Amino acid sequence: MDIYSEHHTSSISISKSALKNNIQFIKEKVCGDALLSLVVKGNAYGHGIEEFVPLAQSFGVNRFSVFSAHEAFRVMSVKKGAIHLIIMGMIENEQLEWAISNDIEIYIFEKDRLLSVTSVAKKLNKKAIIHIEVETGMNRTGFDQKELNEVAQIIKLNEEHLQIEGLCTHYAGAESVSNYLRIQNQIKKFNSIYSYFCDQGIKPTLRHTACSAAAVNYPETLMDMVRIGILTYGFWPSRETFIQYLKNNGLRGDDPLRRVITWKSKVLSIKHVKRGEFVGYGTSFMTSRDMRIAAVPVGYGYGYSRNLSNQGRVLVHGKRAGVIGIVNMNMMIIDINDISDVKKGDEVILIGKQKNLSISVTAFGELSNQPNYELLTRLPKDLPRIITR
Numbered sequence: 001m002d003i004y005s006e007h008h009t010s011s012i013s014i015s016k017s018a019l020k021n022n023i024q025f026i027k028e029k030v031c032g033d034a035l036l037s038l039v040v041k042g043n044a045y046g047h048g049i050e051e052f053v054p055l056a057q058s059f060g061v062n063r064f065s066v067f068s069a070h071e072a073f074r075v076m077s078v079k080k081g082a083i084h085l086i087i088m089g090m091i092e093n094e095q096l097e098w099a100i101s102n103d104i105e106i107y108i109f110e111k112d113r114l115l116s117v118t119s120v121a122k123k124l125n126k127k128a129i130i131h132i133e134v135e136t137g138m139n140r141t142g143f144d145q146k147e148l149n150e151v152a153q154i155i156k157l158n159e160e161h162l163q164i165e166g167l168c169t170h171y172a173g174a175e176s177v178s179n180y181l182r183i184q185n186q187i188k189k190f191n192s193i194y195s196y197f198c199d200q201g202i203k204p205t206l207r208h209t210a211c212s213a214a215a216v217n218y219p220e221t222l223m224d225m226v227r228i229g230i231l232t233y234g235f236w237p238s239r240e241t242f243i244q245y246l247k248n249n250g251l252r253g254d255d256p257l258r259r260v261i262t263w264k265s266k267v268l269s270i271k272h273v274k275r276g277e278f279v280g281y282g283t284s285f286m287t288s289r290d291m292r293i294a295a296v297p298v299g300y301g302y303g304y305s306r307n308l309s310n311q312g313r314v315l316v317h318g319k320r321a322g323v324i325g326i327v328n329m330n331m332m333i334i335d336i337n338d339i340s341d342v343k344k345g346d347e348v349i350l351i352g353k354q355k356n357l358s359i360s361v362t363a364f365g366e367l368s369n370q371p372n373y374e375l376l377t378r379l380p381k382d383l384p385r386i387i388t389r
């Protein structure tokens, strides 16, 4: 099959064997005894919720976390059989009835939602399955210390309508050792809040706090369940986290993760440019020799960030080619001067492998200060995700 759908200038494929490898790795080397909830927010980090969820299920995963009710709806429309699904962020009160009647689990981090969930559960005569999110130092969402007493009272009054499935929090930057003290404080705070709820006679079934970075860097955060996103897709939350993993395991070198996604395009056009000319808009790139360049039909309008101007790298014929000049809306220019025989139509790898080399997002993410997360989640939603072996 021709993977270049005629209406698109690039294509995305999803590797089943890579995903299987990563899930196995996470279960064996990261989670310990904790349950695993795969985070599929942000269109499954750009991989496509509709393609990704059934594949993950086929490898034994039955817990998923999303940010919004909209994403939950998409998961529900493709899942096979029973799953545990958590909405960690946005849901409107009008959507609660749908969520509760479908046993979708909901983060509760403010009183309005707690009261609304309780009243909808009453009306449906069904227990709402909730996760109490508490503030420990991220200062994003989560009940503050001073609200906990009231929360506990509301829960106790409504025991027959609420199933306290989780107590949770999120760490403010577990991927960098520079946040070490802040994270330690968060862990302490969380543990003391857990004790508080237990003392009140409220025992959440699952304590969960760890994302990928916390799970690797702070094993004490694994608790009863972990919420793992980026590792599943084959990326480390940061270089530091990868090094920490190698250190913990006495390993050197080899990355145990495999990239699930491949994003590729092809050479649109080739040109020779004389020494001393500017390439593209403005003056950000001047040729220092006579050189051959190629246009690739992907730009910031298709998810290739403008931050990667003069920074990004792609693969052509198994060799690295740098992005030169400013990334345009629909195009970028690459330097193919040292790659022989490049022709129009040749494959260009934007993320993924070609011959022995691979382009991870981190490779240029670090240069441009743009994390993997951002580039992945900006991948165009309208490109079909092609599932490969």
Ligand SMILES: *Cc1c(COP(=O)(O)O)cnc(C)c1O
Pocket (backbone or CB within 6 Å): 039, 041, 088, 170, 210, 211, 212, 213, 227, 228, 229, 230, 231, 237
């Ligand atoms: C995104 C997110 C995660 C997963 O983070 P990764 O770094 O991708 O593992 C976990 N918990 C919450 C609350 C999140 O928003």
